[in-house]
Amino acid sequence: MSVSGVLYTAFRDLILPPASLLVLFALGFLIRKKFPRLSQILCVGSVSILFAISTDLGACLLGNPLENLEPPLRSAQGTGAQAIVVLTAGRVVDAPEYGGKDIPDYIGLARMRYTARLHRESSLPVLVTGGFGEQYGNDDSLAEIMASALEQDFSTPVRWKETDSVNTAQNAELSAKILLPAGVSRVLLITDAMHMHRAKLAFQQQGLQVVAAPTMFLNEYDLRWSCLVPTMGSLRRSYYAIYEWMGLILYKLSKAPQANAKIT
Known part of the structure; x- marks a missing residue:
């Protein structure tokens, strides 16, 4: 991979969870003596958010609104597509x-x-x-x-x-x-x-x-106790959803997204 590709991938992964939350936790830990109140907020907040987005409920709350923006196609017939x-x-x-x-x-x-x-x-x-x-x-x-x-x-x-x-x-x-x-x-x-x-x-x-x-509609769920159990699969879906929300926001903010946005 090219140097620019490596740098972009590293930056993208750093600002998305879980890396960004781990950075906030580390920052909170480092300032615990000088700023104990802020340290507590950063440490507890980052762990709480990481827990939430690692659950099926958290992943569905992030991903379901995105999936509902475009309904599934019922048939390829009669669409007029070429x-x-x-x-x-x-x-x-x-x-x-x-x-x-x-x-x-x-x-x-x-x-x-x-x-x-x-x-x-x-x-x-x-x-x-x-x-x-x-x-x-x-x-x-x-x-x-x-x-x-x-x-x-x-x-x-x-x-x-x-x-x-x-x-x-x-x-x-x-x-x-x-x-x-x-x-x-x-x-x-x-x-x-x-x-x-x-x-x-x-x-x-x-x-x-x-x-x-x-x-790949991934975010339909039933409310039950297992929705609150952290799993890697749920964290992966949350990562994808946050990534897409960021991309959509960048698109909305940009009049020329093809020139400015680098979210793929």
Whole structure:
């Protein structure tokens, strides 16, 4: 990964929980003698927040409003869409069971499965968007990795691959440059439910009509005692939700998000 990529990733992870909360706790501990009251607030507050977002209840309270911004797509039929656009996610590097090739991560896998389903329903051509090839020291972009998996493992042909984008805004900008000249102005857009609203705004900003096709609704819950038990899965979902809230706020504040926002 490039130096800029490493610095951005480090900064992003530092300002998001749990790292940011651990920093606040450490700061509170260091000032405990000079500022005991402030120290208590920082230490107790950071631990309390970390506990809350590590529970299923906390994760759902953060993620459910994001998922409710775009309802699930009931059918690919009758939408008027001319193509399917799927956003890549991450990668598993040097997967041994695939002969040492990079493969899509579990987030990308869920998006690919839904892409295959909607393609079977509609027979619409597919565009895959996502770069990051050079940052991993190889020539395989996320789009190329996902396209290969779609074609080989899901029997879903990919017509277009956008291989240069590094964030959601660029996914939209560079995909539009491929689709609009090809006569495609209305698309089915596939990404995670928590990410969908921000992605939809970005693609609409580029002049595309978007039919939201969210997948991976993770934040439905029943109120029971287990909702208050901290788990790594809940903390991971809270991290994702906070990440998306920050990205959405940056988008709303920026008149040119594709130039300014770096949340992917």
